[in-house]
Each structure stands twice: as C-alpha cells, then as structure tokens.
Amino acid sequence: MKHLLKDILHKASKVAQSAEVFMFASEETPVAFEANRLKSLQSKESRSIALRIFKEGRIGFASCNKPEDIDSLVQAAVETAQFGAPANFELPAPAAFPYVEIYDPEVEKISLERMISLGEEMVSALTDHTPEVLCEASISHNSISIIIANSSGLEASYSKSAFSVGIEGTVIHGSDMLFVGESESSCRPVRDTTNILNTVRRQLDWAKTHARVPTGKLPVIFAPDGVASALIAPLMAAFNGKVVLEGASPLGNKLGQQLFDKKLHLYDDATIAYRPSSRPFDDEGVPSRRLPLIEAGVPQNFLYDLKTAALAHTRTTGHGVRGGGLPSPMPSAFAFNNGDVLLDSMIADIKEGLFIELVMGATQGNILGGDFSGNVLLGYKIENGRITGRVKDTMVFGNVYELLKNITAIGSDGKWLGGRLYAPSIYCPAVSVSSK
Amino acid sequence: MPHIEDAVKELASKLKEHKANYLEAHLEDSVSSYITYRGKVLESIGKSASMGGNIRALVRGGWGFVSFNSLDNIDERIKLAVKEAELAGKGESHLAEIPITVVKARPHSRSNPVDIPLAHKKELLDGYNALIWNTPKLKTSNIGYGDSYKKSTFLNSEGSFIQQERSDMTLGMSAIASDGNQVQQANLSLGNPGDFSAMQNLDDAVKEMAERALGLLAAPQAKGGEYTVVLDPILAGVFVHEAFGHLSEADFVYENERMRELMVLGKKFGRPELNIVDGAAVPDLRGSFKYDDEGTPATKTYLIKEGVLVGRLHSRETAARMGEKPTGNARAVSYRFPPIVRMTNTYIEPGKTTFEEMTADIKEGVYARNWYGGTTSMEMFTFSAGEAFMIRNGKIAELVRPVVLTGNVFETLQHIDAIGIDLGMNQGGGCGKGGQSPLPVSNGSPHIRIRKCLVGGK
Numbered sequence: 001m002k003h004l005l006k007d008i009l010h011k012a013s014k015v016a017q018s019a020e021v022f023m024f025a026s027e028e029t030p031v032a033f034e035a036n037r038l039k040s041l042q043s044k045e046s047r048s049i050a051l052r053i054f055k056e057g058r059i060g061f062a063s064c065n066k067p068e069d070i071d072s073l074v075q076a077a078v079e080t081a082q083f084g085a086p087a088n089f090e091l092p093a094p095a096a097f098p099y100v101e102i103y104d105p106e107v108e109k110i111s112l113e114r115m116i117s118l119g120e121e122m123v124s125a126l127t128d129h130t131p132e133v134l135c136e137a138s139i140s141h142n143s144i145s146i147i148i149a150n151s152s153g154l155e156a157s158y159s160k161s162a163f164s165v166g167i168e169g170t171v172i173h174g175s176d177m178l179f180v181g182e183s184e185s186s187c188r189p190v191r192d193t194t195n196i197l198n199t200v201r202r203q204l205d206w207a208k209t210h211a212r213v214p215t216g217k218l219p220v221i222f223a224p225d226g227v228a229s230a231l232i233a234p235l236m237a238a239f240n241g242k243v244v245l246e247g248a249s250p251l252g253n254k255l256g257q258q259l260f261d262k263k264l265h266l267y268d269d270a271t272i273a274y275r276p277s278s279r280p281f282d283d284e285g286v287p288s289r290r291l292p293l294i295e296a297g298v299p300q301n302f303l304y305d306l307k308t309a310a311l312a313h314t315r316t317t318g319h320g321v322r323g324g325g326l327p328s329p330m331p332s333a334f335a336f337n338n339g340d341v342l343l344d345s346m347i348a349d350i351k352e353g354l355f356i357e358l359v360m361g362a363t364q365g366n367i368l369g370g371d372f373s374g375n376v377l378l379g380y381k382i383e384n385g386r387i388t389g390r391v392k393d394t395m396v397f398g399n400v401y402e403l404l405k406n407i408t409a410i411g412s413d414g415k416w417l418g419g420r421l422y423a424p425s426i427y428c429p430a431v432s433v434s435s436k
Numbered sequence: 437m438p439h440i441e442d443a444v445k446e447l448a449s450k451l452k453e454h455k456a457n458y459l460e461a462h463l464e465d466s467v468s469s470y471i472t473y474r475g476k477v478l479e480s481i482g483k484s485a486s487m488g489g490n491i492r493a494l495v496r497g498g499w500g501f502v503s504f505n506s507l508d509n510i511d512e513r514i515k516l517a518v519k520e521a522e523l524a525g526k527g528e529s530h531l532a533e534i535p536i537t538v539v540k541a542r543p544h545s546r547s548n549p550v551d552i553p554l555a556h557k558k559e560l561l562d563g564y565n566a567l568i569w570n571t572p573k574l575k576t577s578n579i580g581y582g583d584s585y586k587k588s589t590f591l592n593s594e595g596s597f598i599q600q601e602r603s604d605m606t607l608g609m610s611a612i613a614s615d616g617n618q619v620q621q622a623n624l625s626l627g628n629p630g631d632f633s634a635m636q637n638l639d640d641a642v643k644e645m646a647e648r649a650l651g652l653l654a655a656p657q658a659k660g661g662e663y664t665v666v667l668d669p670i671l672a673g674v675f676v677h678e679a680f681g682h683l684s685e686a687d688f689v690y691e692n693e694r695m696r697e698l699m700v701l702g703k704k705f706g707r708p709e710l711n712i713v714d715g716a717a718v719p720d721l722r723g724s725f726k727y728d729d730e731g732t733p734a735t736k737t738y739l740i741k742e743g744v745l746v747g748r749l750h751s752r753e754t755a756a757r758m759g760e761k762p763t764g765n766a767r768a769v770s771y772r773f774p775p776i777v778r779m780t781n782t783y784i785e786p787g788k789t790t791f792e793e794m795t796a797d798i799k800e801g802v803y804a805r806n807w808y809g810g811t812t813s814m815e816m817f818t819f820s821a822g823e824a825f826m827i828r829n830g831k832i833a834e835l836v837r838p839v840v841l842t843g844n845v846f847e848t849l850q851h852i853d854a855i856g857i858d859l860g861m862n863q864g865g866g867c868g869k870g871g872q873s874p875l876p877v878s879n880g881s882p883h884i885r886i887r888k889c890l891v892g893g894k
Contacts, residue, residue, distance in 0.1 A: 035691035040499035041520035246576035361818030373892035
C-alpha cells in the first residue's frame with residue numbers, strides 16, 4: 001500500500017501545488033442470526049483511495065478503489081479543482097501522535113465457530129426467558145487500516161481491530177409488537193454476553209404489562225439509549241464548528257456561559273483505549289486529543305477540521321472525518337460524565353413519570369433549534385417509585401437546551417452506545433408527553 | 437488485474453462447478469460526482485469511481501456472502517462463500533422458481549449523468565444558491581447535488597446472465613433562518629433516474645423554500661394531541677412508505693408465525709377506497725428497473741386492493757417459504773451487500789375526493805405538507821412534516837411549526853377516510869434498512885385525510 005501511496009503523491013505533486021492521499025482498507029466478518037437461527041456468514045473486504053489536491057488556489061478531490069488506474073484518479077482531482085473551494089489552509093506537517101490502544105490481535109483469532117456459539121448462547125438464553133421471542137443476533141469482527149501521506153512530508157498509519165455483539169428480540173401479540181435489544185462493541189473481543197442478556201431480560205420483564213401515562217408535563221428518566229435517541233443529535237450539530245461558523249448553532253456565541261445544568265460535563269475523546277471510535281490522528285493526519293465540550297454546564301469548545309478552522313480563524317481540534325468525500329468536522333466519541341445516583345433511586349423518587357429507553361423519530365424535526373419530538377418505542381410508566389409497565393401510543397416533546405438546563409439527577413449507569421457515545425441516564429423534572 | 441469481462445467469463449463456468457444449492461455473483465462498475473454548498477459558497481466538489489463484486493452461496497438454507505474490490509482469486513472467493521454457507525446451513529434451501537434470463541446490456545441504454553460537464557452543474561446550482569440568498573434573515577443554506585451511473589452484471593448457477601445500466605440523480609436543498617433566539621429550516625428534495633433537465637427551472641420552488649424557512653420563525657407551535665389531519669401528496673407518500681410499505685416486506689413476516697397471522701392475505705386493512713401499489717415495473721422513476729438483484733423480472737404488485745391485503749414484497753427465498761409468487765423486490769444498495777427485500781415505487785392510487793371536499797367539514801385540524809423524514813417499527817410509525825397549517829372551520833388557517841405525526845399503523849390505515857384525485861410522486865428520498873442506505877426509491881399519493889392522528893406538540 002505504501003508504494004502505491006507514494007506513487008499517487010508523486011504523480012499528483014507534478015500537477016498540483018499540494019497533495020494528500022488517504023487510503024482505507026477494511027475486512028469484516030459478520031455472523032447473522034434471524035428468527036432464532038443462524039442465517040448467514042459473510043466476509044467483506046473493501047478499500048478506497050482518496051486524493052485531495054490544491055491547484056491554483058482551489059481544492060480538488062477524487063476517490064476510487066482501483067489501484068491500477070491512478071492516472072484517472074489524478075485527472076479527476078484536477079478536473080474538480082477548477083471549481084473547488086478556495087484552498088485556505090496548509091496540509092499538516094509530521095507531528096507527534098498520542099499512543100492510542102486500538103488493536104488487539106486476539107480479535108482475529110476468534111474463530112467463526114466461536115462467533116456462532118456466542119450467538120447461539122444469546123438466543124437460547126433469551127428464548128429460555130421468553131419462549132415466544134424471535135431474535136436477530138449479529139456477531140462481527142473487523143479490522144481496518146488507514147494510511148495518510150501529504151506533500152508537507154506527513155506519512156502516518158494505524159491499524160484497528162473491532163468486535164461487536166448485538167441482539168434484538170421481537171415479541172408479537174396480535175398487532176401489539178415489542179422490540180428489545182442491546183449491543184456491545186470494543187477493539188478487544190467481547191467474550192461475555194452477561195450484561196447484554198441482563199439488559200434484554202430486564203426490558204422483557206418490564207414490558208410484560210402495559211400502562212398508561214396522562215398527557216402533560218411529567219418527570220422523565222432518559223436511559224442511556226433514550227439520551228442517544230432523543231437528545232444527542234442537536235448537540236452533535238451545535239458543537240460542529242461548521243454550524244457555528246455559519247451562525248446556525250444555538251451555542252455559537254455562548255462559550256463560557258452557564259447554559260446547562262452544573263452537573264453536566266461532556267467531552268469528545270478519541271484517545272480512550274480500545275474504543276472503536278478511538279484513533280491516534282484524524283482523517284487529515286492531525287493528532288487526536290480529549291476535548292472538553294461542556295464543563296459544569298458551561299460550553300467550552302467546538303469541533304474543527306483544517307478547512308473550517310481556517311475560515312473561523314482558529315486551529316483544528318483534530319476532528320476532520322471523511323464519510324466518502326472531503327473531510328468535515330465530526331465528533332469522534334461524545335462522552336458524558338457518569339453520575340452518582342443509582343437508577344433505582346431515581347425511579348424511587350418519581351410519583352408518576354416515565355422511564356424512556358428508546359424514542360423513534362426524534363431527530364426528524366428542527367434539530368438545529370434543539371427541538372425533539374418522537375414516539376416512545378420502548379418506555380415504561382413509573383408509579384409511586386416503581387415501574388408498572390410499558391407505555392404505548394405516547395410521544396415526548398421538548399427542547400434539548402431547555403431540558404438540560406435543569407437536571408434532577410445523572411445516573412451512575414453510564415455505558416457506551418453504538419460505539420460513538422458514552423451516556424448515563426438523565427433524570428429531567430418535567431417533559432411534555434402526549435398520549436392517547 | 438483481470439477486467440470485469442474476464443471475471444464474468446470465469447464466473448459463468450465456475451458458478452456451476454461448486455456444490456451449493458444455489459450460487460450467484462454480482463459485478464459492478466460505477467462512477468459518481470457530487471457538488472455541495474454551505475452558505476453562500478461552494479463547499480466541495482468531487483468525483484468517484486468504484487469497482488467490485490460479490491459471490492453469494494446458499495447451502496441447506498444458510499447463506500454465505502463474500503464481497504471484494506479486487507477481481508483476483510475469484511475461484512477462492514467462490515469457495516469461501518460456499519464454505520460459509522455450509523457452516524450456516526442446517527435446514528433446507530427454498531427459492532421460488534424464476535425464468536432463466538439472458539440479457540446483455542445495450543451499451544449506453546441509459547445516459548450517464550456523470551458525463552455532463554461539472555461547469556454546467558455548477559452554473560445551475562450557483563443560480564439556485566443566489567436565489568436562496570436573495571431572502572433576508574437567512575442564517576445559512578445547504579445544497580447537495582449528486583449523480584451516479586452504474587453498470588452491473590448478474591450471473592447465477594441456474595444460467596441467468598443479466599447486464600443492466602442504472603443512472604440516478606438527487607438534489608437536496610435547505611434554507612435555515614434565524615432571528616437570534618431560534619432557528620428554523622425548510623427543505624426541498626428532488627430526485628430522478630438520471631434526467632438533468634428535471635433539475636432545471638426550479639426557481640419558483642427554491643424561492644418558496646427560502647421564504648418558508650423565514651415564515652416559520654414567526655409561526656407558533658401546534659398544540660399536541662389528536663387531530664384530523666390532511667396530508668399533501670409528498671407527506672402521504674412518506675406515510676405509505678413508512679407506515680405500510682415496510683410492513684409489506686416479507687422478510688419480516690416469513691419466519692414469524694405471529695406476523696404471518698397478522699399479515700394474512702384477505703385481511704381488511706382500510707376502507708374500500710384504499711389501494712396501495714409497489715412496483716419497479718412502473719416506469720421512469722428512481723425505484724424502476726427491469727430485473728431485481730436476484731434476476732427476478734420487475735412487477736407491479738397490489739399490496740392493498742379495495743381496503744384488503746392482497747400482496748406483499750418478496751425475494752425468491754421469502755416467496756418460496758410463503759408459497760407466494762416472487763415480486764422482484766430483492767435489492768442491494770451496492771455490491772458490498774446481499775440483496776434483501778426492499779420497496780421500489782410505492783404509492784396510494786388516486787381516489788375521488790377533491791381537496792376542498794376533504795377539508796370542508798374539519799372544524800379544527802392540521803394540514804401537513806412536505807417532509808423531513810420518517811421511520812417505522814412496523815407497528816408504530818412517525819413521520820415529520822416540513823410545514824404545517826391549522827385547519828379551522830374547513831379553511832386552511834395559520835402556519836404552525838413543522839409537526840411530527842405518529843400512530844399505530846393498523847389503526848391509522850383504517851382511519852384514512854378520504855383519498856384525493858391528485859397523485860404526486862416524491863423522488864427525493866432514499867430508503868434505509870439493514871445497514872443498506874440510501875436505496876433509490878420513490879413514493880407517492882394523492883392528498884389524503886386521516887382521522888384521529890396523534891400530533892406532537894406542547
């Protein structure tokens with residue numbers, strides 16, 4: 001790969017003032033269970049080569065996965081550079097990268113047979129608990145490697161391993177459907193499924209009976225998955241340097257102000273060991289670091305890549321992320337502080353309210369303004385300090401900025417969700433709820 | 437490295453040599469280009485070229501799937517797919533019969549939108565961006581244009597050999613207005629199977645979008661609760677896709693006894709005026725094609741006819757397992773994924789009620805138009821309007837903030853009590869399922885009226 005990289009850089013440097021090559025390769029092996037049975041095994045390999053050039057003051061970009069046709073790649077980058085955005089920054093020179101543990105050779109050693117038996121164990125544990133549950137499970141390992149080089153002399157690479165285990169269960173009675181599930185991922189093998197199974201069994205237990213909540217303002221505990229599905233999208237947009245630069249972020253001119261509850265802290269951290277979201281440098285070759293976003297309720301920083309930082313007259317924070325095209329500022333992993341209140345004590349504190357695990361459709365509204373509104377796909381009524389059953393036909397509605405101004409408690413049950421978010425339960429004193 | 441043509445020849449002979457119940461291969465060669473704007477300036481412009489393929493094997497009901505970028509070692513990849521299928525398979529294989537089809541692509545059967553000079557595309561988008569920025573109080577705007585052209589080859593161990601070409605084009609715009617305290621946005625999403633002229637002459641729609649964002653700043657929030665709701669063709673199209681289309685996908689039904697009972701053909705789902713169709717054989721839309729990714733010819737399938745469930749969407753496997761006919765709905769977003777059951781062009785057929793008749797007897801209701809998005813859990817759905825008006829005493833009244841509508845699919849379909857005459861298709865959306873997104877689809881409807889729909893609000 002390195003030979004090819006230098007070859008492309010050499011060819012591009014002949015026709016452009018600056019050039020950068022980013023190469024990505026991945027191998028993934030997912031094992032899938034459907035309807036409680038092993039359904040498929042897959043192996044997927046994929047690679048891509050991206051070229052960014054500065055030519056006559058403009059940015060050109062092209063990508064391909066054909067190492068045998070790099071002339072076309074260079075030509076396409078030159079073609080786009082005629083119309084590209086102004087090249088207002090310099091490609092980074094070599095730098096010292098933090099040591100981030102993200103590779104474990106044990107991951108590749110887990111056999112297909114072992115992955116299959118992990119799935120079988122999970123399915124049989126859940127069908128023992130609830131015979132009518134139909135499970136879909138997935139066990140997957142993958143490895144990726146990244147190389148970046150540019151005409152400022154930078155050349156850097158890393159390899160990362162990842163292992164993920166997840167299970168979703170469906171229980172149907174007439175037209176009443178219940179969806180439960182949990183997953184875990186790590187750069188090391190996930191060998192123990194106890195936590196996953198305990199969570200799903202608890203969901204199944206709590207959803208056995210149905211309950212109704214009234215329409216109105218109620219105390220609500222958002223479980224970590226509830227935080228992820230209802231509250232996070234607006235914050236991810238608001239801390240994006242690009243949104244700030246455009247003046248569309250509600251936090252734009254409010255760094256240093258007490259906007260959120262003092263109990264709330266939020267970091268973006270790409271250096272946590274063995275997290276699939278971690279990496280020593282971003283997709284532009286800028287060193288990773290732990291960046292405070294909210295400290296004691298006060299916004300501290302925004303996320304920048306090279307180009308956005310140059311436009312905003314600031315420095316990149318190492319958050320240039322590629323999603324197939326040019327880099328753009330994106331979180332690596334949002335991590336809230338864990339709280340000190342047990343979930344049970346939060347529930348015990350509520351006379352009538354909701355515990356919400358999953359909201360559907362909350363991110364379809366006016367995200368930039370902080371509004372969310374969605375259907376409670378998995379949530380339970382709390383009555384006199386106890387969970388009394390699953391609620392249905394219920395919507396929650398609110399504004400993240402208003403809600404997080406005043407938090408009753410933060411749970412001690414923080415966990416990683418989907419690889420890019422660490423969140424505890426958050427207990428809000430009054431949230432708008434509509435129900436039938 | 438071998439060319440696609442060589443790989444095709446090798447595959448044609450090798451697919452029949454292996455001991456699997458069924459084997460298939462996909463090879464793809466594609467190009468794409470995109471231009472994005474943020475605010476007043478062009479933000480990025482790029483081109484991409486991609487080639488790759490996959491092998492899928494079926495042994496005793498278990499599937500193996502191997503995807504790759506390099507066309508080297510094809511035989512090893514077939515062996516790996518078969519080995520994986522053997523490991524996974526513990527039952528019986530079932531695939532519905534389809535005709536063996538040999539179709540060689542006529543070269544350039546579709547025009548390649550990636551070949552249109554970037555200068556032409558940029559000139560058009562510059563014009564739209566200038567129009568957006570003629571509107572005062574705008575905070576920012578987004579424009580995203582993308583096009584692609586794909587040549588695909590499909591082969592299977594039954595002897596089918598199908599080459600197809602496919603073009604796709606999308607244009608999404610949003611205007612974001614702010615008055616200092618709050619931020620509101622309006623969107624416009626368009627798409628088509630590769631016709632650049634359909635992206636031209638949109639000045640009025642672009643202006644209207646920018647003004648809409650501004651108008652929302654002054655709009656109050658609707659009060660949450662149950663309303664009679666009238667949906668415009670775009671939002672009703674999202675509704676039929678989310679609320680019913682996904683439920684019609686047989687892969688969620690075929691192995692689930694209780695879903696089979698719930699979705700039994702012949703069951704009444706709506707009033708006699710309700711007819712819902714899905715079909716890639718409906719021509720010239722983003723979800724149109726001749727053969728699906730298992731080589732099954734495209735069809736036009738009635739899902740609901742006169743209020744009664746009469747059909748569902750199938751792959752060869754789900755059709756065989758349910759004893760029904762394959763419908764040509766096995767689709768993959770690219771060679772990186774196996775085909776799964778997907779929608780194509782999904783719509784409610786026109787009825788007889790005019791818009792005026794529909795709103796006339798509504799004392800207090802909501803007229804919801806346009807869309808941000810939608811999602812479903814099969815039983816429950818949510819979809820969000822891009823703009824909304826109150827209906828008061830039969831008349832369209834004040835603008836309110838965009839609303840999120842939610843409900844139970846089964847109840848809501850029964851509550852559709854009026855269907856308009858003005859079918860409109862929305863091609864601006866892409867569908868996501870099983871990690872495969874965005875798949876080109878279209879959806880549509882005439883105006884419809886739904887009684888007792890839950891609207892989110894204060």
